[in-house]
Structure formats: C-alpha cells, structure tokens
Amino acid sequence: MISHRLDTTFAALADPTRRAILARLASGEASVAELAEPFAMSQPAISKHLKVLERAGLVSRGQDAQRRPRRLEAKPLSEATQWLERYRRFWEGNYQRLDALLEELKTTQKKRGHTKR
Amino acid sequence: MKNTVKKRAESAGTVVTTPSEREIALTRVFDAPRSMVWDALTKPELVKRWLGVRAGWTLDVCEIDLKVGGKYRYVWRGPNRAEMGMGGVYREIARPERLVATEKFDESWYPGDAVDTTVLVEKGGKTTLTMTVLYASKEARDGVLRSPMATGVEESYRMLDSLLASTSAGRGK
Numbered sequence: 001m002i003s004h005r006l007d008t009t010f011a012a013l014a015d016p017t018r019r020a021i022l023a024r025l026a027s028g029e030a031s032v033a034e035l036a037e038p039f040a041m042s043q044p045a046i047s048k049h050l051k052v053l054e055r056a057g058l059v060s061r062g063q064d065a066q067r068r069p070r071r072l073e074a075k076p077l078s079e080a081t082q083w084l085e086r087y088r089r090f091w092e093g094n095y096q097r098l099d100a101l102l103e104e105l106k107t108t109q110k111k112r113g114h115t116k117r
Numbered sequence: 118m119k120n121t122v123k124k125r126a127e128s129a130g131t132v133v134t135t136p137s138e139r140e141i142a143l144t145r146v147f148d149a150p151r152s153m154v155w156d157a158l159t160k161p162e163l164v165k166r167w168l169g170v171r172a173g174w175t176l177d178v179c180e181i182d183l184k185v186g187g188k189y190r191y192v193w194r195g196p197n198r199a200e201m202g203m204g205g206v207y208r209e210i211a212r213p214e215r216l217v218a219t220e221k222f223d224e225s226w227y228p229g230d231a232v233d234t235t236v237l238v239e240k241g242g243k244t245t246l247t248m249t250v251l252y253a254s255k256e257a258r259d260g261v262l263r264s265p266m267a268t269g270v271e272e273s274y275r276m277l278d279s280l281l282a283s284t285s286a287g288r289g290k
Contacts, residue, residue: 091131091143092130093171094168094169095145097166097170098154098167101157101166102147102153102154103148105157
C-alpha cells in the first residue's frame with residue numbers, strides 16, 4: 001500500500017512545475033491565482049498540476065470556500081525521502097560489509113606473500 | 118597516511134545517481150585493488166559474506182556460473198522464514214573491470230528484467246565501483262526509485278529536506 005502511494009508521490013514530484021508549486025506552498029497556503037502568478041501558465045494549467053498533487057496527497061484545500069487556498073501536506077513527502085534514504089542505506093550497509101571483507105582479504109594476501117593482480 | 122586516505126574514501130560513502138530515465142547508478146570507492154573487489158563480487162563464498170546479509174538475513178543460496186550466458190541465483194532467508202530470491206544471466210564478463218548481467222526478483226515489484234552493469238576502475242590501489250541498473254522502462258525504474266530525478270537525487274534530497282524543514286517549522290510541529 002505504501003509503495004503504491006509512493007508511486008503516486010514520485011510521479012507527482014517528477015514535474016518541475018509541480019515541484020515549484022510545492023516549494024511555494026512550503027512558505028504558506030495560496031490560492032490558484034496566487035500560484036499561477038509566478039509561472040507563465042494559465043490558471044486551468046495550474047489547476048491540472050494541483051489535481052495531480054492533490055491525488056498524491058501532497059496538497060490539500062483550506063477552509064476558505066471562496067479562495068480555496070491550497071496547502072502542503074508533509075507526510076507523503078517524508079515517506080518518499082525515507083524510501084530513497086533506505087535504498088542508499090541498504091547499499092551502503094552492503095558496501096561496509098564488503099569493506100571489512102576486503103580488509104580481511106588484503107591481510108590474508110599479505111600473509112601468504114601473494115602479489116597476484 | 119594510509120588511514121587518512123581510507124577514511125576519506127569511506128566518508129564519501131555510496132552515491133546514488135540517475136544517469137538516464139531508465140537507470141539508477143550507485144558509486145562507491147573501496148580501499149582495495151579491483152581484482153580483489155571483482156572476486157568479492159563473483160565468488161560465491163565471498164558474495165555470501167556481504168551481499169544483503171543484514172540483521173538476521175543470510176544468503177543461503179549463492180550459485181554463480183561465471184560465463185557469458187551462465188546463470189546466477191541468490192536466495193536470502195531471514196527472520197520468520199522470510200525468503201527472497203533473485204537471479205539472472207551473465208551477458209558480458211571482462212575480468213576485472215566490467216560485468217553485465219540481467220536481474221529479476223522472484224517476486225518482482227517492477228515489470229520486466231533489469232540489466233546490471235558493474236564497472237571497476239582502479240587508481241592508486243583504490244577501486245571505484247559503479248553499478249548501473251537499467252530497467253525495462255522508465256515506469257519500472259520509477260517503481261524502484263520514484264523521484265523527481267531529472268536533476269539528480271542530491272537535488273531532490275535537498276529540495277525535499279527544505280520542504281520538510283519549512284513545513285514542520287511553519288506548523289510548529
């Protein structure tokens with residue numbers, strides 16, 4: 001389940017405009033018009049991006065019925081970073097064990113007096 | 118002197134990048150000649166010592182038929198009888214610098230086979246390992262490592278970090 005949600009999260013994050021929208025929302029909620037301002041894009045185009053972000057649970061709508069401000073939801077983002085970090089950490093763990101093994105092999109080789117390459 | 122060099126190599130750690138939309142690449146420096154790293158990647162008795170053998174997991178099956186067209190098969194067993202298997206076929210073998218093989222997990226969470234290319238470059242007694250995994254499609258790659266990768270993982274991290282920092286600060290969480 002989490003992995004399905006991550007799919008949606010990462011797909012939503014794959015677009016630079018959507019990342020810029022999130023960055024803007026990180027500094028506080030904003031209406032569609034306010035969000036459209038800095039981009040050379042129409043409000044409907046921005047709304048389309050917002051829909052993707054909403055589906056991914058990254059953005060929600062505020063109370064004000066008229067402005068309908070969008071706000072950032074942090075939880076899916078933190079799951080996404082955790083996943084990436086887990087991937088890196090998994091391999092770093094492997095490679096640290098490999099470090100130890102290589103040290104051992106070097107010691108053994110020295111003892112045997114091998115100079116084989 | 119040797120210790121300083123080693124420390125520096127280790128502190129760099131594993132770097133994850135995305136060379137193209139279908140790939141994930143890992144880079145890591147090892148303080149050993151590449152023939153030794155090669156052995157550790159291709160000899161079953163050595164692979165069993167490090168690959169995926171974290172907390173309670175052992176690499177129980179490790180069969181390697183190191184020739185072009187030859188197969189490899191890994192099965193890990195973990196706590197509560199958990200089991201994870203994968204394998205593939207060797208496509209290119211150029212000891213001790215380049216190894217290409219397909220990979221497929223028994224219960225794969227991404228579609229199609231992936232192709233792993235491992236390149237070892239030795240300089241001053243140290244070896245830089247780069248493992249690039251090429252997935253069948255962008256969708257498959259994204260299934261493994263979905264992220265705003267066009268500009269690289271590092272930037273994504275920084276962006277997500279700053280987003281998270283500012284959100285939690287903003288909400289007084």
